[in-house]
Amino acid sequence: MSQPIDDFFAVIPAGGIGSRLWPLSRAESPKFLHDLTGEGSSLLRTTWDRLLPLAGPGRISVVTGRAHGDKVEESLGDIDLANVFIEQEPRDSAAAIGLAAAILERRHPGVIIGSFAADHVIKRQRVFEFTVRQAVAAAREGYIATIGIQPSEPAVGFGYIKTGQELIIDEAPMAALVERFVEKPDLETARQYFADRSYLWNAGMFISRADVLLEELRINEPELHDGLVEIAAAWDTDARDEVVDRVWPTLKKIAIDYAVAEPAADKGRLAVIPGQFDWDDVGDFASLWTLISGGVRDGVTVLGENTNVLSDDASALVVSQTDRVVALIGVENVIVVDTPDALLVTTPEHAQRVKSAVNALHDRGQDDVL
Amino acid sequence: MSQPIDDFFAVIPAGGIGSRLWPLSRAESPKFLHDLTGEGSSLLRTTWDRLLPLAGPGRISVVTGRAHGDKVEESLGDIDLANVFIEQEPRDSAAAIGLAAAILERRHPGVIIGSFAADHVIKRQRVFEFTVRQAVAAAREGYIATIGIQPSEPAVGFGYIKTGQELIIDEAPMAALVERFVEKPDLETARQYFADRSYLWNAGMFISRADVLLEELRINEPELHDGLVEIAAAWDTDARDEVVDRVWPTLKKIAIDYAVAEPAADKGRLAVIPGQFDWDDVGDFASLWTLISGGVRDGVTVLGENTNVLSDDASALVVSQTDRVVALIGVENVIVVDTPDALLVTTPEHAQRVKSAVNALHDRGQDDVL
Incomplete structure (x- = not known):
């Protein structure tokens, strides 16, 4: 077993509900708290366990909403409560990850942070660790690093990262510059990307020195940056609540992709490490079915402990x-x-439209079931 | 409004669970206790209301199982409890209707009885009454009469009655002899029957003098007849329970079609009146859907009071x-x-197979949900 990385801190943003997995996922019971693989652990707990060998138990933080703080602490019995960062209200990923970066940079100057979604499924742990360690090495060189997943099929449901020039970093032999990000493609384009092999899935994993990330944020979104730095300065003091209540609601809602990653890519400061491990964001019930049936949507696959499922000529x-x-x-x-x-x-085929049913229920005032 | 028929007594066998309508219909909550048309009354209650103008409230009897006696009485608040005939256990329709015939013949010698299933749906009340009154007139002439439904489509789910020679009965202008019964046909045969117009659906309605029915039963199933007569002799005495407990379990299980109707047809003693009213036995969820959607299985049809059904591109x-x-x-x-x-x-298309799921659940020991 390798040792945890000395200067590394993992950040798990645990915010999204996973509306496309309604009615399994709910506002009160979001996707990351569910065991979607039938292995006995929530996705959050599995994410924690996956990061433990890289960061160690005292150096994993979770950024989550007020409604889920208790459940996060319950799911992660061994988390240092000082590392649970509760958002006053959701303000998208740049605020969430930026808050963690700002707090952790104050506490541990020069720290490298890596953010990993709480609700993705990853297989092949050793390859995952090997990839993250390369990303940390690239971050140590001053890059913002991301991990791009080597596609296993011409998927249209993910954004892609176009790999550019190779980087020469001793401990990151597979590192390259990101040439650009591309939005979710149509099938024909996805097939071209799949054949090309230099296009990777954007899995939203970012690894960088906290100060490098904050500096990129300062350049692109100065008000957001300043607000987060002000909150971070007060976080470990008695003034936290007052400052959070005053500043947090003013923060711009923007994804970290736009606030940090894409501008960094444009400047040649974004590195990518190709991930050769299995990854799935389990974005809807179709991908969940594929995941737990091993790709064979034949017969009846049951997720849950219900032993009373009876089928006759059904899939x-x-x-x-x-x-x-x-x-x-x-x-x-x-x-x-x-x-x-x-x-x-x-x-x-209609699994993506579940979100519109959620919206319809919201419009009908039935938030009690959302 | 016409007066009830003086010498007529209606019998409602309320026995079947309606397994093809599981999980709506259950052993504890059989089909006839459900409001399948959304009109606010159980099928049993609707059957009662339909027969009321023909027989009057004091002259309608129900034959049902022990488990459902209370619910039948609850559903029919105005029934004379002496007319609720509780079967010790189910022994098919010849025993059920024969029991009613034997008891009613003792109580009202020369009475004409008409048996009508508790769980069918009929529309056009005036035509129904007109038809039954003709059947009663034929019964008064000594015939066992049945009502055959004029087909509205080439159905393969029902047995048919082939109409034979016309009968000359003053008050039953449409009466004819039954030439023969035929089993459920294939589609090609059903189309021939439909074009022919002399083939009617067998709706299982039988109208005859009680003594005529019992005599036919005596000829064809003498032991069953004798058992029923013995029970009927004890029914209104203190000996009822003793005799029922001893005799009922020995009675042959046989449908009235085989024990009475077909032999009578062979002897030219079975009359048929064509029924020009709408009739449905609501045998499965496919026919239920057709029934309550008016034949248009388009969009989403909801049966029940659930107002929380949400659909998007669904039927x-x-x-x-x-x-x-x-x-x-x-x-x-x-x-x-x-x-x-x-x-x-x-x-x-699979609605008929629901019964096999019920059987599978029974085999798995899950009778608690049946």
């Missing part, structure tokens, strides 16, 4: 949070999500 | 006994039956 993903009998007769290629107060029936 | 029958949110996204032509302890998802 389905059944996600059950009840112990009701679920009988499927003659239905093909359906997704059934059975919870105590809401039932969803859809298909893999 | 479905939703039967809901809960107030859960039910979201249907991109699913076509599905049937969703949502109850507190069981969920069914199927299609109209």
